[in-house]
Amino acid sequence: MITVTDALDAIFKLVEPLGTEDVPLADAAGRILAQPVTATRLQPPFAASAMDGYALNGVEADPEAMFHVIGESAAGHGFDGQVGPGECVRIFTGAPMPDGTDRVIIQEDVERKGDLITLARALDKGPHVRPAGADFTPGDTIPAPRILSPADLALAAAMNVPALTVTRKPVVALLATGDELVMPGEMPGPDQIIASNAFGLKALIEANGGHARMLPIARDNAASLRMAFDLASDADLIVTIGGASVGDHDLVGDVAADMGMEQSFYKVLMRPGKPLMAGRLGDAVMIGLPGNPVSSMVCGHVFLVPALRALLGLGTAAAPRKSATLAAPVTANGPREHYMRARVDDDQITIFDSQDSALLSVLAQANALAIRPASDPARDAGAQLDYLPI
Numbered sequence: 001m002i003t004v005t006d007a008l009d010a011i012f013k014l015v016e017p018l019g020t021e022d023v024p025l026a027d028a029a030g031r032i033l034a035q036p037v038t039a040t041r042l043q044p045p046f047a048a049s050a051m052d053g054y055a056l057n058g059v060e061a062d063p064e065a066m067f068h069v070i071g072e073s074a075a076g077h078g079f080d081g082q083v084g085p086g087e088c089v090r091i092f093t094g095a096p097m098p099d100g101t102d103r104v105i106i107q108e109d110v111e112r113k114g115d116l117i118t119l120a121r122a123l124d125k126g127p128h129v130r131p132a133g134a135d136f137t138p139g140d141t142i143p144a145p146r147i148l149s150p151a152d153l154a155l156a157a158a159m160n161v162p163a164l165t166v167t168r169k170p171v172v173a174l175l176a177t178g179d180e181l182v183m184p185g186e187m188p189g190p191d192q193i194i195a196s197n198a199f200g201l202k203a204l205i206e207a208n209g210g211h212a213r214m215l216p217i218a219r220d221n222a223a224s225l226r227m228a229f230d231l232a233s234d235a236d237l238i239v240t241i242g243g244a245s246v247g248d249h250d251l252v253g254d255v256a257a258d259m260g261m262e263q264s265f266y267k268v269l270m271r272p273g274k275p276l277m278a279g280r281l282g283d284a285v286m287i288g289l290p291g292n293p294v295s296s297m298v299c300g301h302v303f304l305v306p307a308l309r310a311l312l313g314l315g316t317a318a319a320p321r322k323s324a325t326l327a328a329p330v331t332a333n334g335p336r337e338h339y340m341r342a343r344v345d346d347d348q349i350t351i352f353d354s355q356d357s358a359l360l361s362v363l364a365q366a367n368a369l370a371i372r373p374a375s376d377p378a379r380d381a382g383a384q385l386d387y388l389p390i
C-alpha cells in the first residue's frame, strides 16, 4: 500500500494538461483561461465624467462663481468645442470631458437660470473625473491560467475581446458496477439498492470544471464490464465505482488489466478509500474508486478533483487544507490516514461519532473532512487539526 501523497503524485504522473478551444464570452463562465487576455485599448478611452453636472476649468470653481452653459456632453455624444474662461458644459455620467475642463460640479451644487449657472457656497470636493485609461491601458492582461469569474468576463468584454481561449473540458466517464444497483426512480428488487455514487461524483466533477458522462451500470461479470469500458474509450478520465476490493465479484481490476490497463498503484493507506486503483487505459487515465458511497466521495475530493485541476492546466497540488480547533478530544489513529466527516462552525471542528463508509446521511451533514494523519496520537480538545472543506 502507498500513502495518499504518493498515490496523488502517481496520478499526477498519469495526467497531462488538455488542449484548448475558443469559446464566446457568454459561454466562458467557470472555464479555465488558457492564454492571457491582453487589452488593446484604453478604458475609459477618454477622460470621462463620473457624475451628472457641469464640466468646467477647476481653477475657476470658486464658491458662488457664475458660468455660461455653452453646450452639452452626454454618454455617446461628446461636446466638440473648446471651453473658455467663464464657460461650462452640461455633462452626464460617462460622457467625455470637453477640452478646457477638468472638473465636474455636481448638479446638486448648482443653481441654473437659462444658460447661466451659479455654484453653491460650499462645493462637493470633486473633481468627479475618471482619467483616460484609469481602468486599463493597452498591454494590461488578465493572466492565465485562472478559473474565469463573472468579473473576469466583464473585464474581457470591456477589453473588446469577444472569445477566450480556454482549456478543453475533461470528459469523465463514470462507470458504476454491481448486480445490486438500479437507477434512482427504478423499482429495486429485494436484494438491490439504488446507485447513488455517480450522482455525487458527477456533481463534484462538474463543479470542478469537468464534463461527466454517466455510463449504463455494468454488472458483475467480465462481458458487461468490457462493454462499459468500450463505451468509455473516448473519455479523458475513466472513473469506475465499486468492484475494487478483493471479493469474488470484484472484477474491475482484472477486466481493466485484460483490456490493457497499465496499473500505477492499487491500495492506499487511507480510510475510507483503501482499495483505490489508478492506471492508464488506452489514451485515458483510469481511477478505480471503492464502491462504499462515502469512500467514493472522499476519494473524489482527495484524488479526482486534483486530477481534474491537473487536466485543466491548473497545476498539480493536493486539495487545499484548512485547520480548525478540535471541539472534543480524539483517540489515537491507526496506520491509515483517516478522512473523517465533520462540521466546522466558528473555527471549531466537531468530528461525527459515526464514520461507517456506507452512511451518506452523515456525509450530507458534514461540511469538512477532518484529516487524522497515519498513527496520529490522541489529541485533546483545543488542538489544531487539518481538514478539507467539502
Ligand SMILES: Nc1nc2c(c(=O)[nH]1)N[C@H]1C(S)=C(S)[C@@H](COP(=O)(O)OP(=O)(O)OC[C@H]3O[C@@H](n4cnc5c(N)ncnc54)[C@H](O)[C@@H]3O)O[C@H]1N2
Binding pocket: 176, 177, 178, 180, 181, 193, 194, 195, 196, 197, 198, 241, 242, 243, 244, 245, 246, 247, 250, 272, 273, 274, 275, 289, 290, 291, 292, 293, 295, 357
Ligand atoms: N475482505 C475484505 N473485504 C473488504 C475490504 C478488504 O480489504 N478486505 N475492503 C473493504 C473496503 S475498505 C471497501 S471501501 C469496500 C470496497 O469494495 P468495492 O470497491 O469492491 O465495492 P463493492 O463491493 O462493489 O461495493 C461496496 C458497497 O458499496 C455499494 N455500492 C457500490 N457501488 C455503488 C453505487 N454506485 N452507489 C451506491 N452504492 C454502491 C455496494 O452495494 C456495497 O454495499 O470493500 C470492503 N471489503
Ligand code: MOO
Binding pocket: 270, 271, 272, 273, 274, 275, 290, 292, 295, 296, 357
Ligand atoms: O476504505 Mo473503505 O473505502 O474503508 O470503506
